[in-house]
Amino acid sequence: MDTTQNQDKIIVIGHRNPDTDSICSALSFVRLKHKQGFANYEAFHADSINPETQFVLDYFGIEPPKRIDNVKTQVRDIEIRKTPGVDNGISLKHAWSLMQENNVVTLPCVNAEGRLEGVITIGDITKSYMNLYDSSIISRARTKYANILETIDGNLVIGDAEKIFESGKVLIAAANPDMMENYIEKNDLVILGNRYESQLCAIEMEAGCIIVCDGASVSLTIRKLATEHGCTVITTPYDTYTTARLINQSMPVRFFMTCEGVISFSIDDYLDDIHEIMVSKRHRDFPILDADGKYVGMISRRNLLGAHGKRVVMVDHNERTQAVEGMESADIQAIIDHHRLGTIETMSPVFFRNQPLGCTATIITQMYREANVEIDQKTAGLLCSAIISDTLLFRSPTCTPIDKKTALELADIAQIDIEDYARRMFSAGSNLKGKSDADIFYQDFKRFTVNKFVFCVAQISSFNADELEALAPRMIAYSDTSMAYHKVDMMFFMLTNILTESTDLICIGGGAAQVVNQAFHLEKTDIDNKATQIIHLPGVVSRKKQLIPNLMAALQ
Numbered sequence: 001m002d003t004t005q006n007q008d009k010i011i012v013i014g015h016r017n018p019d020t021d022s023i024c025s026a027l028s029f030v031r032l033k034h035k036q037g038f039a040n041y042e043a044f045h046a047d048s049i050n051p052e053t054q055f056v057l058d059y060f061g062i063e064p065p066k067r068i069d070n071v072k073t074q075v076r077d078i079e080i081r082k083t084p085g086v087d088n089g090i091s092l093k094h095a096w097s098l099m100q101e102n103n104v105v106t107l108p109c110v111n112a113e114g115r116l117e118g119v120i121t122i123g124d125i126t127k128s129y130m131n132l133y134d135s136s137i138i139s140r141a142r143t144k145y146a147n148i149l150e151t152i153d154g155n156l157v158i159g160d161a162e163k164i165f166e167s168g169k170v171l172i173a174a175a176n177p178d179m180m181e182n183y184i185e186k187n188d189l190v191i192l193g194n195r196y197e198s199q200l201c202a203i204e205m206e207a208g209c210i211i212v213c214d215g216a217s218v219s220l221t222i223r224k225l226a227t228e229h230g231c232t233v234i235t236t237p238y239d240t241y242t243t244a245r246l247i248n249q250s251m252p253v254r255f256f257m258t259c260e261g262v263i264s265f266s267i268d269d270y271l272d273d274i275h276e277i278m279v280s281k282r283h284r285d286f287p288i289l290d291a292d293g294k295y296v297g298m299i300s301r302r303n304l305l306g307a308h309g310k311r312v313v314m315v316d317h318n319e320r321t322q323a324v325e326g327m328e329s330a331d332i333q334a335i336i337d338h339h340r341l342g343t344i345e346t347m348s349p350v351f352f353r354n355q356p357l358g359c360t361a362t363i364i365t366q367m368y369r370e371a372n373v374e375i376d377q378k379t380a381g382l383l384c385s386a387i388i389s390d391t392l393l394f395r396s397p398t399c400t401p402i403d404k405k406t407a408l409e410l411a412d413i414a415q416i417d418i419e420d421y422a423r424r425m426f427s428a429g430s431n432l433k434g435k436s437d438a439d440i441f442y443q444d445f446k447r448f449t450v451n452k453f454v455f456c457v458a459q460i461s462s463f464n465a466d467e468l469e470a471l472a473p474r475m476i477a478y479s480d481t482s483m484a485y486h487k488v489d490m491m492f493f494m495l496t497n498i499l500t501e502s503t504d505l506i507c508i509g510g511g512a513a514q515v516v517n518q519a520f521h522l523e524k525t526d527i528d529n530k531a532t533q534i535i536h537l538p539g540v541v542s543r544k545k546q547l548i549p550n551l552m553a554a555l556q
Helices: 003-008 020-035 051-059 092-102 122-130 145-151 196-204 220-229 240-250 271-280 301-305 360-370 377-391 401-414 418-430 437-444 465-486 512-520 543-555
Strands: 010-013 041-045 106-110 116-121 155-158 170-172 189-192 209-212 232-235 285-289 295-300 311-315 331-337 351-354 445-450 453-462 490-497 502-508 532-538
Touching: 010 020, 020 041, 020 051, 020 311, 020 360, 020 377, 051 377, 051 418, 092 106, 092 122, 092 145, 092 240, 106 295, 116 122, 116 285, 122 240, 145 155, 145 232, 145 240, 155 220, 170 240, 189 196, 189 240, 196 209, 196 220, 220 232, 271 301, 295 301, 331 360, 360 377, 360 401, 377 401, 377 418, 401 418, 418 453, 437 445, 437 453, 437 465, 445 543, 453 465, 453 543, 465 490, 465 502, 465 532, 490 512, 490 543, 502 512, 512 532, 512 543
Parallel strands: 010 041, 010 311, 170 189, 189 209, 209 232, 311 331, 331 351, 453 490
Antiparallel strands: 106 116, 155 232, 285 295, 445 453, 490 502, 502 532
16 A cells, blocks of 8 residues: 555544434535545544435445544554665675665565565674674575675676575685695685686685686686586685675675564554554664555654654544544644534644534535535535434524525435435434344434533434334433443433424433433423433424533533
8 A cells, every 4th residue: 555645645534423414524525625636535434324324325326435443643644764675685785785875774674575574784784794703604694696796896707696605614715725725625615816726726626616806817727627617706806805804795684684573563553552662672663564464664763753643624523522533643634513612632723614503514515615616416415414414404403594595405406305305314314123222322422521520412313203202211221331331420312303393301320310400490390319211301302502502501
């Protein structure tokens, strides 16, 4: 995956437990940005898509947005240095040159499939010079003649560059031929000068390779003998001292690289999870692998300091408690909402649009018109559906004349009968057949905090009074479970009848009913001291405008 594209991507997402407005507004905003030429915007949703919203998407033939469980910063969101992977057979000298060229201290070694085999560091190369090795180290490292040629700027006179020097020691033939016979053994690599007798002696002693220094030429006789004896002949412009000093640099990095216990991270790892590992290790660089385990690049501890979170646009919410997990580390680009102002904080100034309207989709529609961008039939269907849902087809007190006018205009573009379509949409949302208690409970669920009080409110709306009545005991039982799980003080569930424009409010938790009594100025005889009660609230259909403000005022 191209990490650069991922860094450019902007996530457009609504609140947790998304409703129709949350998802339709996210999709419509992305469609607007695409028409304006910004292809890097992409819609996502948190948690499950409820049946009402799914009906809308199916009706207009629109693919649902992708699901994302959090927007925590991942390795893919930060700058990954594209240090090229190298073959483990390259020489130490070549590795050193690559480090200098790329200004790095670590090189990843990868195979032909791009999978990480190990790492070679500048420290590993330094040790190869400082440690005292025996004279057979070159052969034990199984060094290719090609590496030797590269390291000493050699010229291959006789032999095969791809052949491996795999047995024998390295020595300098500084003595006369009589003395050489005492220490040259079969397969040795002999560094010598331009003396014919020394070259002849080394070949006759079955040396595996002779390196002729100082740019000296090699006679035809020596070449012929070398060919007959299978001896590799190399010439180099360097003197014997320099050649002997350089030759250790020809060894392949595989002999010195770290293979076991290499600490690498996945491109999908969260920075929170790898931070402690990175700061506790002395390594400066860490390899990054993709989802298939292939090498991508390197990151360092310094990358953590300048890490920027995922770029996010929040729609239909502006509170951290409503936001998907990890929003505190996100780089928020914009907020488009119609709710009260909450507790979200941003790292820098952002585009913020909040209007006292009944639906975020109404604001998105205004943005289309302000940008002179045509609203196509499918987008109109999304926007209209969101307004119908949030305003309960204009029955909610949150609905404004602007919402209604906008929805009717969008219905014409979408070519729908708004009354008939609304009934079908609401019926799909309140169809409880085959649904678990959890599916119903979390279909439209939000969490709120007032001072030290934490409470949750869920809601389901329906045209069917019998269906709502049958649902009450199930939601009472499940509310107890949910309350313990979320560790809140109170839990409320709104059973809202769209036709009668009223709500039966399930109140769970000590003092919950008393708070409702105070919030709506009910007679004390209307409630008792039971921990769980159902209170009928005529004229109450809106959680946002009617229930939540009153509950908050009572709790404060």
